Amino acid sequence: MNILSMTYDQLADEMKRVYGKGAFHAGALYREIFKNGRRQAFYEAPEFSASLALAKQLENDLVIEPGRITARGSDEGGTEKFAITLADNAVVETVIIPRRGRTTLCVSSQIGCRRACVMCATGAGGFVRDLSAQEIVLQVFLARFELERPIDNVVFMGMGEPFDNFDHVMQAIRVISDQHGFAVARRRITVSTAGHVEGIMKMAALKIPKVRLAVSLHAADDLLRDRLMPINKRYPLGALKEALGRLLTRKNDVVFIEYVLLAGINDSPEMARKLAAYLHGLRVRINLIAYNPCKSLPFQAPTPERLSLFRDCLVRKKLFVRVRQSYGGGIAAACGQLRATLFPA
Numbered sequence: 001m002n003i004l005s006m007t008y009d010q011l012a013d014e015m016k017r018v019y020g021k022g023a024f025h026a027g028a029l030y031r032e033i034f035k036n037g038r039r040q041a042f043y044e045a046p047e048f049s050a051s052l053a054l055a056k057q058l059e060n061d062l063v064i065e066p067g068r069i070t071a072r073g074s075d076e077g078g079t080e081k082f083a084i085t086l087a088d089n090a091v092v093e094t095v096i097i098p099r100r101g102r103t104t105l106c107v108s109s110q111i112g113c114r115r116a117c118v119m120c121a122t123g124a125g126g127f128v129r130d131l132s133a134q135e136i137v138l139q140v141f142l143a144r145f146e147l148e149r150p151i152d153n154v155v156f157m158g159m160g161e162p163f164d165n166f167d168h169v170m171q172a173i174r175v176i177s178d179q180h181g182f183a184v185a186r187r188r189i190t191v192s193t194a195g196h197v198e199g200i201m202k203m204a205a206l207k208i209p210k211v212r213l214a215v216s217l218h219a220a221d222d223l224l225r226d227r228l229m230p231i232n233k234r235y236p237l238g239a240l241k242e243a244l245g246r247l248l249t250r251k252n253d254v255v256f257i258e259y260v261l262l263a264g265i266n267d268s269p270e271m272a273r274k275l276a277a278y279l280h281g282l283r284v285r286i287n288l289i290a291y292n293p294c295k296s297l298p299f300q301a302p303t304p305e306r307l308s309l310f311r312d313c314l315v316r317k318k319l320f321v322r323v324r325q326s327y328g329g330g331i332a333a334a335c336g337q338l339r340a341t342l343f344p345a
Contacts (some may be wrong), residue, residue, distance in 0.1 A: 001035055004134035004141060008180035018061075019054060027180065029058065034181030037145030065134045067092075067141055078147075079328035081338075085141065086135060090128060093338045094139045094158060096149050097327050104153040108141045108338065110160025110170050110264065115194050117229045119218070119260060120336040121160045121294045131166040136153045136172035142181055153188040156216070157336045161231075170203075173211060177214060186210040197235040200243040213247065214256035214287075215240070218267050220278035222336020228266070235277060248283050257286045258324075260335065261307055263300040272313035279319065286314060287324040290333045291318050292337055 001014060012026040019025075028047035029117040032038045035219050042048075042062075043055035070091070074080040080096040095106040113120070114127035152177055156162040160210045162169045169191065177186045192214040193199060200213065219225035225232040242256055257279065279286070288311055290301040304309070307323065314321045326335055 001058075001061050001133075002065070003029070004065055004136045004137040005132065005175065007178045009173050009319045010292045019057065020045060021051075021054065023055065025051065027306060028182050033064075034088075034141075034178070037141065039141075040280060054108050057112060059136070059217070062103060065132075065138045066308075067135065067138050067142070069146060075328055075330045077327055081328060082142070082147065084139065092131065092139070092159060094137070095145065095328055095338070096143055096147070098149070099327075102152040103150050104155060104246050105140060105143050105149075105151045106155050106158045107136060108158030108160055108171075109156055109162040109165045113159045113160045114164060115229070115231050116218070117194060117218075117231075117289060117336075119228065119262060119297060119299050119305075121296065121339045122336070124294075124296060125339050126207070130168060131160070133168040133171040133175065137166065137175050140176055140184075144182070151182070151184065153190075154184050155190045155192065156191040157190070157335065161194055163193050163196035163203075166199055166202060170206065170208065173208065179295070190214050190256070194229055194231045195235050195240045196231065197243045200240075202245055204243075204247045204249075212254075212256065214258050215244070216258045218260050218262075220259075220271070220274040223273075228262075230339050241278065241282065244282055254283045256284055257284045258289060258335075259286060261302045261310060262291050263302045263306070265299070267302040267306050267310055267315050269309060272315075276314055276317035276319060286319055286321045288321060289335055291321070292326050292335055294337055 002222040003011065008030045011030055012023055015021045015026040025047060028045045029042055032042035032045050043059055067086045069082050070085040071083040078098045082091050082094055084279050092108045092111055094108060097106065106151050110130050111128035112126050113123045116123040121315045140151055144151055156169060172190055176182050176184050177189060190212040194216050218228050222232060225237060248255065290307055291299050305328040311321050311323060
C-alpha cells in the first residue's frame with residue numbers, strides 16, 4: 001500500500017476493502033503519516049492501542065518510498081537545494097525557497113527531461129524516467145519532516161515537463177492538497193509547462209479547482225521558439241494560444257507567462273512587441289527572468305538596462321509584468337539549473 005500516492009478518501013476505501021476498517025483508523029493513519037511525519041511509528045497513535053494486530057499488519061503492508069536525502073546545499077539568502085537518491089539509485093533535485101513569511105517548494109516531476117530546451121541544464125542532460133506520484137509527494141514529505149521546513153507553496157518548476165507525466169502529477173496534486181494531510185491550498189500550487197498543449201487541455205477538462213498554470217514561453221515567434229524550445233515544433237504558438245483561451249473560461253482565471261531573457265537572442269524591443277501582440281486577449285501575468293548562467297551552456301543574461309527596456313515595452317501595452325528575482329544561482333538551484341547530479345553539501 002503506497003500511502004504517499006493516496007488521498008485520504010482512497011486510503012479509507014482501501015482500509016475498508018482490505019482490512020474491514022473505516023474512517024476511525026484511516027484518519028489516524030493518514031494523520032500520523034501526513035501531519036506528524038511518523039512513517040515508522042504510526043502504530044503508537046492511540047487509535048491503534050486496541051488494534052495491535054491491525055497495526056502490525058499495516059506496518060508490514062505499508063510502503064513509503066525509501067528515498068533518502070544524500071546531498072544538501074544552501075546560499076546566504078536561505079535558498080536550499082537537496083538531492084534525493086531513490087530506490088533505483090536515480091537522483092532527483094528539489095529546491096526550498098523561503099521568502100517574505102512563506103516557503104515555496106520547487107518539486108521535480110521527472111528525472112531529466114525529454115523536451116531539450118536549449119537554455120536548460122536539465123534538458124541538456126537528457127531524459128531518464130518519470131517520477132511516480134509517491135516520489136513526487138516524497139519531496140514534500142522530506143522537506144517538511146526531515147528538513148523541518150514549513151511548506152506553503154508548491155511549484156512544479158523543477159526537473160521535467162509535468163505534462164509529460166500527467167497522471168502522476170495530477171495524483172500528486174490531489175495528495176499534496178488533501179485537507180487531511182499536507183493541506184497545501186490548491187491556489188498555492190502551480191504547474192509549469194513548456195507549452196504542452198495536450199496536457200493543458202487535459203488539465204482544463206479535469207477542472208481541478210484553483211491550481212495555477214505557468215507557461216514557459218521565451219519567444220513569441222515560431223522560428224525562434226522552434227530553435228529555443230523544440231516542443232514548439234509539435235505545439236506551435238497558434239495551437240498554444242488556442243489552448244490557453246479554452247483554459248481561461250472563468251472570470252478570475254489567469255495564466256502566468258514565464259519569459260527567460262537571453263542576451264542578444266530574445267531580449268530586444270521587437271521581441272517584446274511580438275510578445276505583447278501574441279498575448280493580446282489572454283488574461284496573463286508575465287514574469288521576466290534574466291537567464292541563470294550554466295557553465296555548460298553558451299548563453300548570457302541581458303544587461304539590467306536591456307531587461308528594463310523589454311519590461312517597459314510590455315508595460316506600455318498595458319500588460320501586467322514583473323521582473324522575477326532568481327534565487328539559488330550560486331548553488332545551481334535557480335530556474336534551468338537542476339541536473340540530477342549529486343553536489344557538494
